[in-house]
Amino acid sequence: MTPLPSTRKGFTLIELLVVISIIALLIGILLPALASARAAARVSRCLATTRSLAQAVNTHFTDTQGEMIAGLEDQWMSTLDDYLDGGADEYRLCPEASVLTEPETSSPGYWTGSATSAWHTTAYRFNDQDNFPFTGSYGINSFFYDDTTSFTAGAGWATASAYPDAWWGNADRITTTTTTPIFGDSNWRDAHPHHDDIFPADSQLDTGFKWDQTSGTNPHMMGRFVMNRHPGGTNLSFVDGHASTVPHQELWSLHWSRVFEPGDAPSNNSGGGGGF
Numbered sequence: 001m002t003p004l005p006s007t008r009k010g011f012t013l014i015e016l017l018v019v020i021s022i023i024a025l026l027i028g029i030l031l032p033a034l035a036s037a038r039a040a041a042r043v044s045r046c047l048a049t050t051r052s053l054a055q056a057v058n059t060h061f062t063d064t065q066g067e068m069i070a071g072l073e074d075q076w077m078s079t080l081d082d083y084l085d086g087g088a089d090e091y092r093l094c095p096e097a098s099v100l101t102e103p104e105t106s107s108p109g110y111w112t113g114s115a116t117s118a119w120h121t122t123a124y125r126f127n128d129q130d131n132f133p134f135t136g137s138y139g140i141n142s143f144f145y146d147d148t149t150s151f152t153a154g155a156g157w158a159t160a161s162a163y164p165d166a167w168w169g170n171a172d173r174i175t176t177t178t179t180t181p182i183f184g185d186s187n188w189r190d191a192h193p194h195h196d197d198i199f200p201a202d203s204q205l206d207t208g209f210k211w212d213q214t215s216g217t218n219p220h221m222m223g224r225f226v227m228n229r230h231p232g233g234t235n236l237s238f239v240d241g242h243a244s245t246v247p248h249q250e251l252w253s254l255h256w257s258r259v260f261e262p263g264d265a266p267s268n269n270s271g272g273g274g275g276f
Helices: 013-063 248-253
Strands: 119-124 131-136 138-141 181-185 234-238 243-246
Touching: 013 138, 013 181, 013 234, 013 243, 234 248, 243 248
Parallel strands: none
Antiparallel strands: 119 131, 138 181, 181 234, 234 243
């Protein structure tokens, strides 16, 4: 018996539109989920990196009986090279801020980063007398430096003579290990926050506070750590070895130095009392 020929020649226009609509709906559902998963993976990588930096500092403490990190003459980037597998170079860049973009106006060899770009500086490496270029997305809590006599207000550094009790001096002095940050997301290689530092305005959260806003005794040093780099806040690593994402407002609740008074973040309009 000869089979009857099929009267169906293909999908109707309505059926095709329904299929296309379903595919578009699935894409609309999956793409944000994939983007969120990628962002979460980058946050995890960043936290792992900051944790490694803190662990390197703790190993340095063990080897030196708790001595702090060498200051201006030997920045932390070279000090920690021996404690990081492959050297510190690969540990200085956050996956969200690995691009190096030199601004139109900057000091030769020096410029700050932002929420999405890295900072650039030069420093001595391995006690060599020549300066080497360094880039990075993280900054150290400057109160872990040992050479406080190198810090002068004119250069934008903390004034050691004005705040002699602020510096940790030795790891044995740190009793608040779970709330004392060592490293964090930053637009510069270091910062020395004060509890009177003001909170950046919304318009400044893509960059953090720049040099002209953080020099001398201006109350803006904490602003180097306050940027819209990760959802939820700033990634920090602590003396006890853990790392976490800390909401921006809660940065003021931590123990950054021996004289830092944890509390609420001052408003941008408060003016503060003058940071270090």
